[in-house]
Amino acid sequence: MKVQVLFFGATADAVGKREIEIDLTDETRANDAFQKIVRDYPQLEKHSLLFAVNQEYASGDEIIRNGDELAVFTHVSGG
Amino acid sequence: MRETKDRRPKTQDQKSKDFCELTREPLDVGAIARRVVPETCGATVTLDGYVRRFTGERQTLYLEYEGYEPMALKEMKKLIGQARGQFEIASVGIVHRLGKLEIGETSVVISVAAPHRRHAFEACEWLIKELKRVVPIWKKEVYADGEVWVEGEKQSAKN
Numbered sequence: 001m002k003v004q005v006l007f008f009g010a011t012a013d014a015v016g017k018r019e020i021e022i023d024l025t026d027e028t029r030a031n032d033a034f035q036k037i038v039r040d041y042p043q044l045e046k047h048s049l050l051f052a053v054n055q056e057y058a059s060g061d062e063i064i065r066n067g068d069e070l071a072v073f074t075h076v077s078g079g
Numbered sequence: 080m081r082e083t084k085d086r087r088p089k090t091q092d093q094k095s096k097d098f099c100e101l102t103r104e105p106l107d108v109g110a111i112a113r114r115v116v117p118e119t120c121g122a123t124v125t126l127d128g129y130v131r132r133f134t135g136e137r138q139t140l141y142l143e144y145e146g147y148e149p150m151a152l153k154e155m156k157k158l159i160g161q162a163r164g165q166f167e168i169a170s171v172g173i174v175h176r177l178g179k180l181e182i183g184e185t186s187v188v189i190s191v192a193a194p195h196r197r198h199a200f201e202a203c204e205w206l207i208k209e210l211k212r213v214v215p216i217w218k219k220e221v222y223a224d225g226e227v228w229v230e231g232e233k234q235s236a237k238n
Contacts, residue, residue, distance in 0.1 A: 073147065076231045077217050079207060079210055
């Protein structure tokens with residue numbers, strides 16, 4: 001199944017893209033999906049990362065479904 | 080991009096004047112503050128957060144803010160709900176600007192109206208602290224000799 005992964009700020013610069021699509025097997029856990037993304041883009045490893053599934057902070061236990069929206073970003077710095 | 084109270088979840092009190100928005104336009108602090116004022120209140124506390132020239136010894140030329148916009152709006156709405164649960168306040172408005180901001184320009188406005196000022200001060204302080212911890216917005220500081228995405232404190236992480 002295909003899912004969309006979004007990057008912002010520092011992670012978008014590190015990956016060189018704001019958005020990618022990745023292929024996952026059904027019933028993939030969020031933690032495994034995020035580990036795969038970091039394996040594919042090891043330049044992300046030097047950042048302390050936060051993950052979201054469908055626009056909510058991820059615990060890591062979520063089961064990823066076809067069409068879900070994942071996001072990988074650094075600790076926030078708004079305000 | 081602009082999200083107004085017209086799109087609030089139906090479960091929210093329709094009489095409340097709460098709002099949260101993201102915009103690329105300059106912020107009018109006074110106008111935002113006036114929008115939250117109900118007749119039952121005696122005080123509005125408004126935070127006007129703006130772009131600082133110096134961070135440590137380094138001189139910033141300008142800032143660029145980027146947001147994960149739908150998630151940022153969701154998190155801002157959650158914060159308003161939590162603030163209403165914790166503090167005796169009547170209404171809250173939060174507006175964060177995105178895009179390029181010059182030194183001195185307002186990046187964030189948080190206005191809290193309450194029957195009594197103490198609760199408005201406490202809620203406003205809590206809201207900016209939480210916004211900086213959980214709302215997915217990032218700033219890039221641009222200097223004469225480079226630029227850097229500011230990464231928030233690790234211990235501030237959600238989860």
